[in-house]
Amino acid sequence: MTSAKTPLLALTGVSKRYGGVTANAGIDLIVDPGSIHAILGENGAGKSTLMKLIYGVQSPDEGQILWKGQPVRLGSPADARRLGIGMVFQHFSLFETLSVVQNISLIVPGSQKTLGARIRALGDEFGLTVDPDAMVHALSVGERQRVEIIRCLLLNPDLLILDEPTSVLPPQSVKKLFETLRALQAKGMAILFISHKLEEIKDLCDTATILRAGRVTGRVTPAEHSAKDLATLMIGRAMPPPMPAVARSGGELRLQISGLSHDNDDPFGLPLKDLSLTLRSGEILGIAGISGNGQQDLAALISGEIVQARSARDTLRLMGQPMADQGAAARRALGFAFVPEERLGRGAVPDMSLSDNALLTAHGAGLVTGGFISRAAERAFTADIIDRFDVRTPGPQAEAGALSGGNLQKFILGREITLAPKVLLVSQPTWGVDIGAATDIRRRLIEMRNDGAAILVISEELEELFQICDRLHVLHKGRLSPSLITAQVTAEEVGAYMIGAGPTKGAAA
Amino acid sequence: MKISFIRRDRASRWAMILAPILAFVGAIATSIILFTALGKDPALALYSLVLEPFLSWYNFSEILLKMAPLLLIAQGLAIGFRANVFNIGAEGQLVMGAIAASALPVWYPLGDSALMLPAMLLMGALGGMAWAAIAALFRTRFNANEILVTLMLTLIAVQILNYLLLGPWKDPKGFNFPQSVRFPDAALLPTLLPGTRVNISLLFAFVVSALCYVFMRHRFSGYQLLVGGLAPRAASYAGFSQSRAVWISLCIGGLCAGLAGAAEVSGPLGQLQRSVTLGYGYSAIIVAYLGGLNPLGIVLSAFVMSAIYIGGDNAMVSADLPIAAVWVFQGLLLTFYLAGLTFIRHRLIFLPSTRKAAP
Numbered sequence: 001m002t003s004a005k006t007p008l009l010a011l012t013g014v015s016k017r018y019g020g021v022t023a024n025a026g027i028d029l030i031v032d033p034g035s036i037h038a039i040l041g042e043n044g045a046g047k048s049t050l051m052k053l054i055y056g057v058q059s060p061d062e063g064q065i066l067w068k069g070q071p072v073r074l075g076s077p078a079d080a081r082r083l084g085i086g087m088v089f090q091h092f093s094l095f096e097t098l099s100v101v102q103n104i105s106l107i108v109p110g111s112q113k114t115l116g117a118r119i120r121a122l123g124d125e126f127g128l129t130v131d132p133d134a135m136v137h138a139l140s141v142g143e144r145q146r147v148e149i150i151r152c153l154l155l156n157p158d159l160l161i162l163d164e165p166t167s168v169l170p171p172q173s174v175k176k177l178f179e180t181l182r183a184l185q186a187k188g189m190a191i192l193f194i195s196h197k198l199e200e201i202k203d204l205c206d207t208a209t210i211l212r213a214g215r216v217t218g219r220v221t222p223a224e225h226s227a228k229d230l231a232t233l234m235i236g237r238a239m240p241p242p243m244p245a246v247a248r249s250g251g252e253l254r255l256q257i258s259g260l261s262h263d264n265d266d267p268f269g270l271p272l273k274d275l276s277l278t279l280r281s282g283e284i285l286g287i288a289g290i291s292g293n294g295q296q297d298l299a300a301l302i303s304g305e306i307v308q309a310r311s312a313r314d315t316l317r318l319m320g321q322p323m324a325d326q327g328a329a330a331r332r333a334l335g336f337a338f339v340p341e342e343r344l345g346r347g348a349v350p351d352m353s354l355s356d357n358a359l360l361t362a363h364g365a366g367l368v369t370g371g372f373i374s375r376a377a378e379r380a381f382t383a384d385i386i387d388r389f390d391v392r393t394p395g396p397q398a399e400a401g402a403l404s405g406g407n408l409q410k411f412i413l414g415r416e417i418t419l420a421p422k423v424l425l426v427s428q429p430t431w432g433v434d435i436g437a438a439t440d441i442r443r444r445l446i447e448m449r450n451d452g453a454a455i456l457v458i459s460e461e462l463e464e465l466f467q468i469c470d471r472l473h474v475l476h477k478g479r480l481s482p483s484l485i486t487a488q489v490t491a492e493e494v495g496a497y498m499i500g501a502g503p504t505k506g507a508a509a
Numbered sequence: 510m511k512i513s514f515i516r517r518d519r520a521s522r523w524a525m526i527l528a529p530i531l532a533f534v535g536a537i538a539t540s541i542i543l544f545t546a547l548g549k550d551p552a553l554a555l556y557s558l559v560l561e562p563f564l565s566w567y568n569f570s571e572i573l574l575k576m577a578p579l580l581l582i583a584q585g586l587a588i589g590f591r592a593n594v595f596n597i598g599a600e601g602q603l604v605m606g607a608i609a610a611s612a613l614p615v616w617y618p619l620g621d622s623a624l625m626l627p628a629m630l631l632m633g634a635l636g637g638m639a640w641a642a643i644a645a646l647f648r649t650r651f652n653a654n655e656i657l658v659t660l661m662l663t664l665i666a667v668q669i670l671n672y673l674l675l676g677p678w679k680d681p682k683g684f685n686f687p688q689s690v691r692f693p694d695a696a697l698l699p700t701l702l703p704g705t706r707v708n709i710s711l712l713f714a715f716v717v718s719a720l721c722y723v724f725m726r727h728r729f730s731g732y733q734l735l736v737g738g739l740a741p742r743a744a745s746y747a748g749f750s751q752s753r754a755v756w757i758s759l760c761i762g763g764l765c766a767g768l769a770g771a772a773e774v775s776g777p778l779g780q781l782q783r784s785v786t787l788g789y790g791y792s793a794i795i796v797a798y799l800g801g802l803n804p805l806g807i808v809l810s811a812f813v814m815s816a817i818y819i820g821g822d823n824a825m826v827s828a829d830l831p832i833a834a835v836w837v838f839q840g841l842l843l844t845f846y847l848a849g850l851t852f853i854r855h856r857l858i859f860l861p862s863t864r865k866a867a868p
């Protein structure tokens with residue numbers, strides 16, 4: 001039945017609802033054999049839901065999925081794998097304490113010896129070089145992604161789904177990944193490529209299906225359209241123009257880190273070594289780097305979730321005061337605010353309402369009087385955030401866990417910004433946030449900077465850092481690069497620091 | 510066919526009402542089988558377990574009497590449980606409270622000061638709190654698990670009780686029974702309902718319930734405890750102190766248990782006896798969870814639980830049930846209820862098998 005005209009995968013009228021929310025409505029999707037097909041959409045547009053339906057994680061409420069012309073019902077990812085559908089998730093599922101081949105043998109049948117040989121063969125054929133006997137914890141993020149892809153390939157899939165595969169890679173590795181994907185395509189494999197990076201999609205994909213609010217709003221050939229057109233299809237309006245970053249002279253010193261070191265308890269954790277940086281009012285400082293190079297510990301050390309010994313109290317100064325030995329509450333009291341990368345369970349309590357989540361860090365903003373929670377003030381504060389930051393939710397009483405990642409991010413960011421902090425630390429500000437909202441978040445950060453706040457942004461997205469930051473440091477293996485002035489460096493130079501190939505100290509400004 | 514649990518968007522009100530009812534029905538149905546297997550008449554056993562406690566004023570007043578300590582302790586424990594601080598040793602804190610409260614009448618057996626009783630209650634509360642504070646200290650200083658520490662401290666408390674009753678505090682005129690002197694009238698709690706043994710400690714329990722409700726619903730410190738329980742990383746992110754949560758939770762729990770201990774010796778017992786450790790401290794854990802850790806729910810579950818206690822006593826006498834059967838009934842009730850709780854937050858879905866369609 002697999003003639004050239006039969007699509008590999010066809011979805012007709014597929015719908016999926018969660019409670020009252022329609023995540024997918026009447027989706028039609030056709031993926032031809034041997035094509036690289038992009039799924040483009042804002043956060044919350046229904047991309048993830050659609051992939052879950054195709055990969056058998058969930059079942060559609062309506063509509064039909066045809067695989068090679070035959071209707072199929074996918075009850076689990078195992079069913080999908082059996083048919084020949086492989087998926088690489090954005091967040092990897094590898095055991096760090098096992099070797100590459102051990103990880104793979106958990107899913108792929110075969111002895112470790114034959115698997116090792118197959119891994120090498122695949123690696124040579126598609127440029128996915130990885131040592132089968134290496135321990136996963138010792139691998140870089142790019143290598144881990146290769147392991148995930150190899151694990152899928154060993155099952156000989158006809159369709160490979162990649163969820164935001166480039167978001168974790170430095171620019172150099174993205175090129176390599178694309179070469180691999182093109183080689184796979186040449187072998188006749190179809191690829192579903194989910195991304196929000198328009199340039200990548202134009203570069204790589206043959207066709208793109210664009211989703212907006214759970215519906216298909218366009219099927220286009222990306223190469224024939226400009227990034228601006230694609231964005232318009234995706235968000236339903238023209239992209240808001242980025243706000244130009246106005247260079248400012250240095251304001252007062254707000255955050256000073258000098259000689260900060262930290263050993264992680266985790267046996268595979270990365271120690272931070274002798275970090276130093278300064279952050280002044282009216283500037284945005286970026287920390288670039290591939291995740292897993294110490295970003296999480298750095299954020300926790302600055303926020304006060306990790307407290308240093310008293311002897312090291314001078315390694316971190318906030319508003320001139322030694323604070324390295326003080327907890328998060330004391331630092332917040334000085335005018336520090338923080339948007340963490342994990343929204344659920346850290347930035348917000350999933351089982352509590354948005355109102356109660358506002359209280360989490362905004363209790364000092366008149367929401368508590370005499371030890372009693374003022375429900376009215378809490379609700380008003382929350383409603384104000386929902387309104388000003390365009391948080392899409394039924395209202396302040398909605399549970400935080402019910403919001404989409406992007407909406408919750410807008411809420412948390414709104415809460416922290418509303419506190420008018422003197423120093424704001426934002427970790428991965430636009431992870432999983434749609435372009436419209438991401439642009440808005442960046443614009444707000446720049447506004448805050450122009451109003452005199454000192455902002456530290458930790459992000460994997462180099463483009464984003466180049467858009468908003470005045471200066472950059474690159475974090476690699478627990479060490480910081482020298483300060484780089486954004487206007488004077490190129491992405492390639494920063495990329496070199498990201499993979500530890502930067503010039504020696506002193507060469508850069 | 511595959512069955513799996515899906516988390517509901519919001520808690521189902523129907524399930525919230527139905528869960529306790531179904532738990533009760535399930536426990537009864539299972540007990541019928543159990544009692545029949547034991548060769549007891551299930552109808553008689555259930556009559557005395559479930560109905561008899563409500564059929565006479567005396568039995569009913571005994572329910573209220575037992576309810577007071579259960580309610581008091583459970584309210585205190587529930588605060589800690591919601592903050593993920595698991596104080597399993599309320600029994601020991603109750604014993605220490607009873608001992609601390611007894612010190613006054615033991616030392617002044619002829620005392621008639623009006624301050625005697627308030628001082629006893631205060632000492633009892635502080636005694637229970639101090640005992641729980643040991644666990645808080647160990648947890649915050651040495652990171653010692655509070656479940657183990659509170660549990661082991663209970664064993665120590667019981668041995669201290671034994672030592673006192675067999676040694677220095679033994680009533681010289683008590684025919685060598687392990688019990689203290691009988692307390693003077695000034696050391697006894699006033700009766701609340703004339704003609705019964707119900708004393709004003711029931712009022713304390715209701716006042717504490719109201720305070721707990723206000724604390725957990727309207728106080729910022731109660732909110733901080735909730736956050737610590739629901740999402741510890743969010744608490745650390747916001748700068749809510751974990752050790753503060755441990756101290757508050759254990760101190761409130763110990764205080765309530767100690768007060769309950771003081772009320773036992775100055776109430777129905779009238780002296781310090783070994784029978785002060787009837788297991789209220791453990792049952793209160795069940796009461797707290799049965800009440801959904803909610804101050805209002807706990808009032809209801811404390812009542813139900815003490816009715817089951819009285820029913821159990823009745824059943825041992827009139828239906829000749831072994832005490833273990835009564836405990837099994839109580840255990841069944843909890844098990845069914847916890848199973849039912851799952852449905853408040855989750856719903857079952859039946860997935861059709863996939864093999865049929867996928868060739």
